[in-house]
Amino acid sequence: MDMVGGSAAPGQADDGDRLVGSDRVLAVLKELARHPDGVTLDELTRAIGSPKPTVHRALRSLRRAGLASQDARGHYLLGDEFLRMAFAHHEARPEHVRILPVLEALAERFGETTHYAVLDGREVVYRAKVDPPTGAARLTSTIGGRNPAHATGVGKLLLAHQLTTRDAVDAWVGDGLLERRTAHTVGTAAELHAALELIRARGYALDEEENEAGVGCLALPVYALSPSVPSGALSVSALTYRTPLPTLIDAVDEVRAVLGPLGSAGGSAA
Template identity: 50%
Template structure:
């Protein structure tokens, strides 16, 4: 998404300050903030004073470095603990459905399976096993592979996952069931930024999926665009993948 000027400059500067402080686990000084943000120390000091007053910034020692404050952390953790993931991602699903005119899903990872939290049906007829609240194997679905690729980001981690939740079931002749081959496949997904399901879960059905992070190091969900094979050429899957990755980045 292209950057635009903030309608409220002082609010924008305060947010930039918080973002910068958040990059420094050992704190950051006033001089360092001024240099990094290109702000005058006088205005920076006033904004930091306001953030400290509300508990969003902290300065344990006078003239010492600044840290994120307890209120900032409480607000963030409280939001993640109570957030309605379905309500938060639903607008993205509606946009994807309208933009690609295909069925879209949102799912989360639960052990060796994915759980579908939301689904927006296409006006084009397509029959699939996915239903809201339903489950499918993670290793052979687009959303599952998008979640696995970043939740278990090393070959060793995915092999340990496969050992715990395997043996990996064969759903179609395209299903990847060998842990070593799956690990290589997931590495390709990480490099590309999105996952494919090439009729690995259901014959004749393909999908493209991308992870949703919401600020966390591992994805909290994945979203996918699904269609019949006839509408999912290699070129269209690549187009959808690039569009899906951009849409997720802009939304969340």
């Protein structure tokens, strides 16, 4: 039984600052994940805070299971079996399935429709949709449906992460004007660039009746597949007579809280 003094080491159990048995094996596994280029036994020992023989025994258990391996330099890495299991699990749980409980919670909270959408060229595609549990008037959007990216909150949010310079916006817009779905839709490269800069500053996007009259939207990024690049965007889309856009803006921190790690760069739960 190994005693670890001071603050908890990475992956360490919290009860009594002790790291024993399966806790130690799991701590070693988690530490390996922090070193994609490999880590030495001495480095693992220091990080885990357990004696070298016990860390070595944990590594042997992980290697027998295929969850750890050792390269020609003697460095330890995550094993192929661990990667196989992780990717198999990931493919069985596509991101729109993982975001569904969040959509359901927000649809119930606001009594409005929630979406998860991804960017596909110049359009957004809706991968998931949850209608409010009550309320006669609902949006006509459908799963698999498309809308122009520049005319939607989710689309502009994702474009803001992709088109980070004026030159990039100009190239994306091209020689012509953008389709104005309503009188509020951005129609030029200059207007789109200004909108994307504002989105980056705020951390969220709005659809101020730009795609459909009478419908407003608050959109936030979702990091379901990568810790740095949004896999898609979540929106709360509201009939403005029922839920004015300022109401959604005032609740942006609440929406972020419901999203949890999926809404934060670096916090992907993939």
